[in-house]
Amino acid sequence: MALDLTTEQKDIGKANFQRVVGQYLEPKSGVNRRDFMKGLFAAGSVVPISAAAYFGYQSQHFERPVKAALIGAGDEGGVLMGEHNPKYLQIVAVCDIRPYNQKRIFTGEPTGPRKGLNKVYGKEEAKQIKVYEDYRKMLEENKEIEAVVIALPLHLHAPVAIECLKAGKHVLCEKLMAWNVTQCKDMIRAAEENDRVLSIGHQRHYSMLYAHGLEVVNSGVLGDVKHIRALWHRNGTWPRTNEKGDVLKQPNGEIQLRDSWFPEIRQEDRAALEKDIKQHGYKSMEELVRWRIFNRTGGGLMAELGSHQLDACSIFLGKVHPLAVSGVGTRSFYRNQYERGEREVEDHVFVTFEFPGKNYYADAERKAIKDKDDVVVVTYSSLNTNGFEPYGECLMGSRGSLVVTEERDIMLYPERGGASRTTAVTVSAGPGGAPVLDTSGSTGGPATAAVATGQAAMGTGIPSRGYREEMEHFAYCIRMWEQGMSKQDRPLPRCHGRVAMADAIIALTSNLAMERRQRIEFKKEWFEAESKEVPDPEKVPEKI
Numbered sequence: 375m376a377l378d379l380t381t382e383q384k385d386i387g388k389a390n391f392q393r394v395v396g397q398y399l400e401p402k403s404g405v406n407r408r409d410f411m412k413g414l415f416a417a418g419s420v421v422p423i424s425a426a427a428y429f430g431y432q433s434q435h436f437e438r439p440v441k442a443a444l445i446g447a448g449d450e451g452g453v454l455m456g457e458h459n460p461k462y463l464q465i466v467a468v469c470d471i472r473p474y475n476q477k478r479i480f481t482g483e484p485t486g487p488r489k490g491l492n493k494v495y496g497k498e499e500a501k502q503i504k505v506y507e508d509y510r511k512m513l514e515e516n517k518e519i520e521a522v523v524i525a526l527p528l529h530l531h532a533p534v535a536i537e538c539l540k541a542g543k544h545v546l547c548e549k550l551m552a553w554n555v556t557q558c559k560d561m562i563r564a565a566e567e568n569d570r571v572l573s574i575g576h577q578r579h580y581s582m583l584y585a586h587g588l589e590v591v592n593s594g595v596l597g598d599v600k601h602i603r604a605l606w607h608r609n610g611t612w613p614r615t616n617e618k619g620d621v622l623k624q625p626n627g628e629i630q631l632r633d634s635w636f637p638e639i640r641q642e643d644r645a646a647l648e649k650d651i652k653q654h655g656y657k658s659m660e661e662l663v664r665w666r667i668f669n670r671t672g673g674g675l676m677a678e679l680g681s682h683q684l685d686a687c688s689i690f691l692g693k694v695h696p697l698a699v700s701g702v703g704t705r706s707f708y709r710n711q712y713e714r715g716e717r718e719v720e721d722h723v724f725v726t727f728e729f730p731g732k733n734y735y736a737d738a739e740r741k742a743i744k745d746k747d748d749v750v751v752v753t754y755s756s757l758n759t760n761g762f763e764p765y766g767e768c769l770m771g772s773r774g775s776l777v778v779t780e781e782r783d784i785m786l787y788p789e790r791g792g793a794s795r796t797t798a799v800t801v802s803a804g805p806g807g808a809p810v811l812d813t814s815g816s817t818g819g820p821a822t823a824a825v826a827t828g829q830a831a832m833g834t835g836i837p838s839r840g841y842r843e844e845m846e847h848f849a850y851c852i853r854m855w856e857q858g859m860s861k862q863d864r865p866l867p868r869c870h871g872r873v874a875m876a877d878a879i880i881a882l883t884s885n886l887a888m889e890r891r892q893r894i895e896f897k898k899e900w901f902e903a904e905s906k907e908v909p910d911p912e913k914v915p916e917k918i
């Protein structure tokens with residue numbers, strides 16, 4: 375296993391990564407990156423290389439922030455509102471059908487990223503933000519809204535985004551892009567026909583950790599990467615208890631588990647919505663609140679978790695499209711027969727992807743095949759019954775391994791047999807000047823020294839996961855588009871529709887492979903927005 379590192383091993387790996395960045399990337403660009411992580415972590419300090427500078431956007435293009443509305447003020451809407459920068463996006467209205475969430479979006483939570491709009495704007499100013507239950511009414515009554523941020527359940531992404539694009543709004547929609555691939559293509563077409571910015575919320579495209587990780591991978595120090603292991607495991611099997619320690623039960627007598635896909639249904643929401651729930655577009659309160667566990671409203675573990683990590687893996691592999699996928703998904707824990715509640719989506723997935731290696735294609739257009747055996751295998755698993763390892767990705771190369779955990783830590787290790795995890799590295803020039811990992815001074819003492827260097831260099835705290843930067847860049851693109859540039863010169867969000875559609879195709883085709891217990895080869899046309907070919911033509915949204 376590669377993600378289960380001890381604290382000391384982690385510190386050595388972090389220090390290794392930091393040194394490679396300082397020794398190799400910094401001289402190449404002339405930008406001070408040696409302390410980039412320290413700068414990221416230390417809130418309020420001078421950041422040696424800011425995300426805005428790194429990703430190439432600036433707020434100085436802004437005479438005024440983009441007036442925006444949030445549609446879907448639940449858990450993720452709360453994160454986005456807590457993280458947005460009011461210099462870029464000014465929230466003027468929020469919309470949600472659940473009364474509890476309409477309030478929580480303002481009050482936020484005492485800890486964590488959901489700070490609440492009251493804290494971001496100040497309580498008095500936040501009173502100016504209008505609250506709606508119906509997004510159509512919100513758009514109708516507030517013509518000044520330029521953009522919308524959509525954080526709704528998956529089945530609503532495409533219909534609501536398309537409606538907003540047609541109404542002339544720029545759209546930042548949460549991932550997964552859509553419930554099926556036809557909807558992704560419809561979203562891209564709607565954005566293009568209405569000349570609006572469409573951005574999808576795969577935040578890793580704006581994470582400085584991943585960006586620097588990619589630069590290190592591209593430097594070649596890992597050698598040939600033939601395998602990436604990615605996982606998101608967790609354990610929601612413990613029963614919820616109240617303050618007295620009593621196990622909590624649902625009204626039907628089943629035990630409530632601590633699974634985040636099974637959130638509490640608030641009495642306040644039930645009282646307001648349950649009677650007319652169908653008019654709100656849901657079969658039941660349970661489908662509204664626990665939309666992730668139903669096929670009609672969600673897309674299972676691959677859409678919710680796997681899509682993030684396959685996005686990361688394909689970033690590291692140069693955003694190439696995979697060749698094939700096979701897998702097994704089971705619904706083996708959450709079953710009524712064990713009194714754990716029933717669900718339609720899997721609770722465990724194990725998927726294997728074949729990606730093209732560097733020599734797979736003969737040409738840059740990826741038409742002819744040069745070496746069909748040059749394949750990179752990516753394995754992904756998501757468990758709901760064991761949280762032993764943290765979530766992350768591990769790239770295994772012939773000269774080194776790169777490990778990213780929890781969007782927070784990034785570590786580098788040389789290939790050194792059993793000593794890999796405790797070996798410190800520097801970078802030196804290899805044949806032809808290419809950088810190589812140098813372990814010559816790394817036995818005994820230097821490894822311990824590396825720990826100290828690592829701790830000093832990394833600082834403390836949690837780096838930005840990219841949400842803030844993703845929203846800043848979205849606003850920047852909108853303002854730049856207004857400057858009369860030709861279409862080909864306009865900046866696009868780093869995760870624009872065509873990029874995000876590939877992530878959706880990967881996740882949704884994995885679901886098909888598991889459903890059919892088949893190896894499925896990806897077709898080129900699926901990834902072309904102009905083509906009607908999709909992997910899942912028989913999957914059509916169910917109307918109620």
Ligand SMILES: NC(=O)c1ccc[n+]([C@@H]2O[C@H](COP(=O)([O-])OP(=O)(O)OC[C@H]3O[C@@H](n4cnc5c(N)ncnc54)[C@H](O)[C@@H]3O)[C@@H](O)[C@H]2O)c1
Pocket residue numbers: 445446447448449450451469470471472475507509525526527528530548549550575576577654655662663665678
């Ligand atoms: N980028 C990430 O890391 C990340 C993390 C978590 C969730 N997400 C995505 O964010 C989206 C929302 O997830 P969540 O965890 O916030 O779910 P959630 O259930 O907490 O929030 C969804 C909100 O939408 C509201 N809603 C439902 N139908 C509505 C309608 N017709 N009109 C107005 N409001 C409506 C619900 O009342 C709820 O408040 C999903 O697409 C999810 O995949 C992304």
